[in-house]
Amino acid sequence: MKNEILKDKIFEVIKQQELLTEQKTGTKDFIEMVSLLFHSRTQAHTLHLQTKSFAEHSALNGYYDEIGGLVDGIIESYQGKYSILKGYKKYDIEDYKDSTTTINYFKDLCGQVNDLRDCCKDSYIQNQIDTVCELINSTLYKLRFLK
DSSP: OHHHHHHHHHHHHHHHTTSSOOOOSSHHHHHHHHHHHHHHHHHHHHHHHHOOOHHHHHHHHHHHHHHHHHHHHHHHHHHHHSOOOOOOOOOOOOOOOOHHHHHHHHHHHHHHHHHHGGGOOOHHHHHHHHHHHHHHHHHHHHHHHOO
16 A cells, blocks of 8 residues: 555656656557557468468568567657556457458558557657558558569
């Protein structure tokens, strides 16, 4: 009980000194967006290992190699300004079916990121999200046209 009271007092002092601010809205959507992106790394890696197409294999390799660092940067920026995120979501991993399904997965991911991106108004975090969208669309280009 004493520890909780002390933590609350320390948190109030930190907020008063504007060392940390709270984002009142959008945290749930932000967690959903970064959870989807975390999942996309594992999903892309799984698809990479199951495809028989060298072009898809390479495109997916590029995606899963880069996305982890990008998501890490977004979350660290957010947490540096606001607070530690909790309550990440988990999603099922799907097996590779065909190239059309893989392309549709990335199109849907791009749409979901765009739908959820307004959860955070900070321009520098929006710029980081833009970099993620750039990676998704670059991967889509490779999957669609470099066969």
